[in-house]
Structures are given as C-alpha cells and as structure tokens.
Amino acid sequence: MTFIDKIIADFASFIWGLPLLILLIGGGFYLLILSKFLPFRFILHAINVLRGKYDNANDKGEITHFQALTTALSSTIGMGNIAGVAVAISIGGPGAMFWMWVSAIIGMSTKFFTCTLSIMFRGKDSIGNIQGGPMYVIMEGLGKSWKPLAIFFSVCGLIGALPVFNVNQLKQAINDILLIPNGVEVSFMSNLIIGIVLVLITATVILGGLDRISKTASKLVPGMVILYFILVLIILFVYKSEVPKYLALMFTDAFSAHNFKGDTFVGGTLGGLILLGIRRGAFSNEAGIGTAPMAHGAAKTNEPMREGLVAMLGPAIDTIFICTLTALAILVTGVWQTSDSNGVSLTANAFDNAIPIYGKYLLLICIATFSISSLFSYSYYGTKCMSFLLGDHNKHFYNYIYIASIILGATTSLNMMLNLIDSAFALMAIPTMISTLILAPRVLKEISLYKTKYL
Template sequence: MNQLEYIVNAFSNFVWGLPLVILLIGGGLYLLVLSRFLPFRLIGHAIGVLRGKYDDPNDPGQISHFKALTTALSSTIGMGNIAGVAVAISVGGPGAMFWMWVSAIVGMSTKFFTSTLAIMYRGKDSSGELQGGPMYFIIEGLGKHWKPLAVMFSLFGMVGALPVVNVNQLTQAINDIVLIPNGVEVGLKSNLVIAFVLVALTSVIILGGLKRISNAASKMVPSMVLLYFVLVLFILIANYDVVPKYFLMIFTDAFSANNFKESPFLGGVLGGLILLGIRRGAFSNEAGIGTAPMAHGAAKTDEPVREGLVAMLGPAIDTLVVCTLTALAILVTGVWETTSDNGVSLTASAFSHVMPEYGKYLLMLCVLIFSVSSLFSYAYYGTKCMSFIVGAEKKHYYNYIYIVSIILAATTPFSVMLNLIDGTFALMAIPTMVATLILAPKVIKEIKPYLARIKED
C-alpha cells in the first residue's frame, strides 16, 4: 500500500505542474478578458434564468436549467467543500482559501464558456439521444480529426467520475463521528458494511438514469446548502469576536505563506501555496475539468449563452459561499492549530468545538447528504464518458465499475484516493481547456445576438 501511495502521489504531482496551472488559470483569465467580464455583468439575468423565467418545455434537452445546475452542484458541492477545504487549511493555512477564491472567480468564466459550448455543439450518441459535454463539443466544434482529444477526456473522465474521495471521507466520518465514540470497533469489516449500504442506496438511483438523478439532486442540494449555512453561521456567531481577525488572515497569509507545510513550487513556498489553492479549488468547483458541461449539456434550452450563464453560478455557490463557510468554521474555532486531524475529521472537530453534544452529528447529516448526492451525479458523468467510447447500449456496464469502486474507496487510505482524483482531473482539464480556448471566439459571436434577443423580451 505504501508503494501504491508513493506512485499515485508522484503521478498527481507530475501532472499538476506549471503548464496545467497556466492552462487553467491563464486560460480562464484569457476567457474573462475575451468576454469583457460578461459573466459578472449578467449575474442578475442568470438568476432569473435559474428561477425558470425563460423556461420553454418545447426546447430540446432532457432537464430544466435548475435541475441541470443542481445536478452539476450535487457533484461539486460535496467532499471538496468539507474535506477538501480542511486539507487545504491543514497543509497551507488560512491563505490557501484566498487562492481557492481566485480559482473560483476565474472558474466562473471557464464554466460559462464550457457550458455554452456544451449546448452549441451537442452531438448524438449511438442511440440517437442528444448529448452535451467536452467530448461532443470537441468532435462537433473542432471536427472528427480531433477525436483523440475527445477520447482522452472520456477515458480519464471514467476514472475521474469514480466516487472514491466522497466514499472514503463518508466512511471516515461515520467511523470518527458515529462508531468510535459509541464503542464500536472499526476496521475492514465495518468499512465493508458501510460500503454495501452505500452500494444499495446508490444503485436504486443511478440505475434509474438522468431523470431520477436530477430529481434527487434538485431536492437534496438546496436543502443541504441551507442546513450547512445555518450550522456554520451558528459557529461564526459563537466566535464573532475572532471572525474579522481570521477573515483578514486569509488575505495576509495568502502572500506571506507563513503556515504552508509542503514542498515549494517554482522555487518558493508562495508558489506552493498558490498551487495548493488552485488544486483544491479545481477539486471543489471543477471549473475547466469538464464534468459540469455534461450536466448542463442535457438542459432543455436552445439558447447556449443562457445555459452558460446558469453554469457560471456554480463556482460562486460552491467555492465563494460553501467553501468559505467551512474555512471560517475551521479557522475561528482554532482546531486547525490545536489538532492533527485532517479531511472531514478536522471539520468535525470545528463543529464539536462549538456544539459539543450534537455538532458532529449535524455535520454527519450534512456529510451524508453531500456525499450521497455526489454519488448520483458522478455516476451519470461516468456513463456518458463510457457511452462515447463504447456506445450507448453498453454504457450501463459503467455502473458496475462504479459500484465496485465504492467498496474499494471505503477500504483505501484517503491520500491515495485524493491524489488519484487530483491527477485524473488534471488530465481531463487538458482536452477540455484546449478545445474551449480554440472555440472561445465562436462563443463570443453568440453573445451579441443573445443580448439583443433578451432586450426584445
């Protein structure tokens, strides 16, 4: 297992080099300038679209704007927001959160472009069903000779969609919060029991297809965000006197990197901290990775720009709101300095610090909802990737791979799972961002007529 951990860590560090940082952040900044900051100028309109103001049941597609966003959010609002933020702070200190914000702000622009392209260049799978996502906009937008890039995305997408981090951290949460405090011995047997329960629950939803997944997500996501928001607000009110201090520290520590504990990058600890924030930001909001366009590509709309505007709200909700709440809860309670906990256990310590009797159980409820909703969405992404490679009639085989991975994840160390998904996400980002940057001028051409149409309305 130590050898496996070393290999996976080396793989993740290798692909997350300077070229990928330039592609994700530099590419996102280029898109932001190219669009003249359009995503931010039309936030009010995007919220109107999300509320259903422009919905037309006769539009092509499978699900509503709201269900497309909640399906995408149910994968991004997950362990990246609870475990991912905790990892970022335990390794990089408060400043890591600042670089996650930068990743999210740039990511809003990236999501706008990738999800607009997902509608502009929808393709048909082997069964004739209309589909969207990077693999389709690569083929339809760039031409058949770019197919190797689409296949690359789909192959790595099948691995990136495996729910290994969510399952691993949910298992850790159940062990640390529920079983161990109640005197239950944890080990391989208890982990397998948790895995089989998750397999049963997940199978019921994912075998029902996109409609069932989007229905479940549209009910679970808003309620879980609200509950989490209320709980963290309680923690912040209880520690109101130190909130300004730590909020300010997010900015100051972002440039001093005083609390960074890992290897430097580009010759310095600040470079290492920036890379950490971008990696954790990418894991949290998945901007530029290519997963969200697969959900948004299924939206019922014939207005590509409209769906792009809805998609760009994802990183704002996910990283700027939910991740910030987690970070402040960990910082103001001081557990990031007083415990050696990592991942979900560190966040649980913060909740227990303020609500000793019931805090960790309320967090457990959030973790459960976060994780289970993510399980549904990732299964959909994986089947879409497999469908592209081997045909829609064989895509259901992915569900069996997915179910086996749940059992594997529940019994494997957290660092192995996190580095595996980090590395795979990096390799998914390459085809997604390359195609998006080439096709970006086509998106710009769509914006002007769209703005004219909404003025007429």
C-alpha cells in the same frame, strides 16, 4: 498498497505542474478578459434564467436549467467543500482560501464558456439521442480529426467520475463521529459494511437514470446547503470575535505563506500555497475540468448562452460561498492549529468545539447528504463517457464498475483516493481547456446574437 500510493502521489504532483496551472488559470483569465467580465455583468440575468423565467418545454434537452445546475452542484457541493477545504487549511493555513477564491472567480468565466459550448455543439450518441460534454464539443466543434482528444477526455472521465474520495471521507466521518466515540472497533470489516450499505443506496438511484438523478439532486441540494449554512452561522456566532481576524488573515497569509507546510512550487512556499489553493479550488468547483458541461449539456434550451450563464453561478455558490463558510468554521475554532486531524475529521472537530454533543452529529447528516448526492451525479458523468467510447448500449456496464469502486473508496486511505481523483481531473482539464480556448471566438458571436435578442 504503500507502493501504489506513492506512484499515484508522484503522478499527481507531476501532472499538477506549471503547464497545467497556466492552462487552467491563465486560460480562464484570458476568457474573462475576452468576454469583458461578462459573468459579473450578467449575474442578475443569470438568476432570472435559473428561476425559470425563460424556460420553454418545447426546447431540446432532457432537464430544466435548475435541474442541470443542481445536478452539477450535487457533484461539486460535496466532500470538496468539507474535506477538501480542511485539507487545504491543514496544509496551507488561512491563505489557501484566498487562492481558492481566485480559482472560483476565474472559474466562473471558464464555466460560462465550457457550458455555453456544451449546448452550442451538442452531438448525438450511438442511438441518436442529443448529448453534451467536452467530448461532443471536440467532435462537433473542432471536427472528427480531433477525435483522439475526445477519446482521451472520456477515458480519463471514467476514472475522474469514480466516487472514491466522497465514499472515503463519508466512511471516515462515520468512523470518527459515530463508531469510535461509541466504543465500536473500526476495522477493514466495519469499513466494508459501510461500503456495502452505500452500494445498496447508490444502486437504487443510479440505475433509475438521469431523470431520477436530476429530481433527487434538485430536492437534496437546496436543503443540504441551507442546513449546512445554518450550522456554520451558529459556529461563527459563537466565535464572532474571531471572524474579522481570520477574514483578514485569509488575505495577508495568502502572500506571506507563513502557515504553509506543503511542498514548494516554482522555487518557493508562496508558489506551493498558490498551487494548493488552485488545486483544491478546481477539486471543489470543477471549473475547466469538464464534468459540469456534461450535466448542463442536457438542459432544455435552444439558447446556449443561457446555460452558460446558469453554469457560471456554480463556482460562486460552491467555492466563494460554501467553502468560505467551512474555512471560517475550521479557523475560528482554532482546531487547525491544535489538531493533527485531516480531511473531514478536522471539520468535525470544529463543529464539536462550537456545538458540543450535537454539532458533530448534525455535521454527519450534512456529510451523508453531500456525499450520497454526489454519488448520484458522478455516475451520470461516467456513463456519458462510457457511452461515447463504447456506444449507448454498453454504458450501463459503467454503473457496475462505479458501484464496485464504492467498496474501494471505503477501504483505502484518504491520500490515495485524493491523489487518484486529482490526477484524473488534471488530465480531463487538458482537452476541456484546449477545445474551449480554440472555440472561444464562437462563443463571442453567440453573446452578440443573444444580446441583440434579449438584452
């Protein structure tokens, strides 16, 4: 396992190199300029679309704008916001958060383009149902000669959609917060039992299909965001004198990299910090990766730009809002400097410091809700990829692979699972961003048509 862990870690470091950084961030910045900062100019209109003001039951698609966003958010608002931020802070210090913000701001533009395209170029699966996602955008928008790129995305998506990181961190939270403090011995067997329980919960929901997934997610996501928000506000109130200092430090440390402990990149620690922030930001909000377009591509709408506008709210909610709350909770309590913990355990220490006795248990409720809702959405992404590769009649086989991987996530190390998903996300970003950049001019025409009709 140590040998496999090293191979996966080395590959993750290799694939997350300068070319991918240029493709994700450079490409996203190009789209932001190309659209003349549209995500920020039309944010109020996007909120009205999300509220259902323009919903039409006769439009093509399976789910509403709101359900599409919550299905996408139930995968992005999850352990990336709790454990992913903790990993970023423990390695990069306060400055890592600034580069996660940069990733999110640029990611809003990327999400707008990728999800607009997912409606513009919806394709049909093997039984004639309308589907969306990068693989269909490539086939319908670029043509059948580009099919190898669509296949490449779908194969990588089968791995990227596995729930191993979320399960791994939920297991770690249960161990550190519930079992160990109460004298229960943590072992392979106890981890296996946790995995089996999660298998039973997940199988009940995901075998019900997208309708059950979207309805479950739309109920869970708003509630878990509110609960988590209240808990972090309590922490920030307890440590209110520290908040201004750390907000300022997020900016200053972003360029000095004084607290960075990771590997250098492009010759220096600042480069390493920037890469860390972008990598963790991409893991958190998935902008440019290609998962969200699969959920948004199923929305009931005949106006592609509407879905793009709804989708662009995702990185703002996910990274700028929720990740910042997590980062502040970890920073103001001081646990990032006094604890050797990493991942979700570091966040748990922060909650325990600020809200003794109850804090860590309330966090565990949030973590369980975040993780389990993420399990529902990722299974949908994987079955979409399997359907594209092997036909709709074979997509259900992915659910069995998916369910089995829950056991893997529950019984392996944090680093191995994090590097595995990081690697898959990096590979998925290549076809997603290439197709988006090529088809971007088509989105500009769609913007002009939409403005003429509605704005």
